Amino acid sequence: MFKSLIPAVAALGLVAHAAQSYTAEDGAPVSMAERLATTPVEIAPVAPALGWHFHTEGDTAKLAYGVANSDQLVLMLMCRDGEDKVSALGSVRADADTATAQTSYRDPMTGGILHEAEIDKGDAVLADLAATGKITVVSDQGKVAIESAPGSASADQEAVKAFFASCGSAPA
Numbered sequence: 001m002f003k004s005l006i007p008a009v010a011a012l013g014l015v016a017h018a019a020q021s022y023t024a025e026d027g028a029p030v031s032m033a034e035r036l037a038t039t040p041v042e043i044a045p046v047a048p049a050l051g052w053h054f055h056t057e058g059d060t061a062k063l064a065y066g067v068a069n070s071d072q073l074v075l076m077l078m079c080r081d082g083e084d085k086v087s088a089l090g091s092v093r094a095d096a097d098t099a100t101a102q103t104s105y106r107d108p109m110t111g112g113i114l115h116e117a118e119i120d121k122g123d124a125v126l127a128d129l130a131a132t133g134k135i136t137v138v139s140d141q142g143k144v145a146i147e148s149a150p151g152s153a154s155a156d157q158e159a160v161k162a163f164f165a166s167c168g169s170a171p172a
Helices: 002-019 032-038 124-132 153-166
Strands: 051-057 060-066 073-080 085-090 100-106 113-120 135-139 142-146
Touching: 051 153, 060 153, 073 135, 073 153, 113 124, 124 135, 124 153
Parallel strands: none
Antiparallel strands: 051 060, 060 073, 073 085, 085 113, 100 113, 135 142
């Protein structure tokens, strides 16, 4: 036992000695508090909030759940006024009873799997989204609800309302 204890204590002493810093002027040791006070600290950026974002491209209305003004997208719903289907694209699938034309493929940019589907405008999952701002999706972890982040509920609700208004009418 003593054979392993002696090298361990010696190594600890070397580490403690190496950890001490000396000033260039007088060779005096610098305290840990002084080192911390003069060492630049990098603060990790706050992760951007996910939320619902509405915009249009020509006659197509788009409602995206992700980070605003970025390619960080979880789910996008697209529709045109007068059509009876909503297109869905994302890394999750909307839990829709009426989903058709479902395909999945590897996203060449991220390497992740993207899912596409067409959903009837009258599907219950869209009605829930219009009424509550929440949508149930299927992810790798099972069924989860996508909803507004705390503090962004009113902006998210406005985006959802604008989307369904642009699609012709909110689902029944």
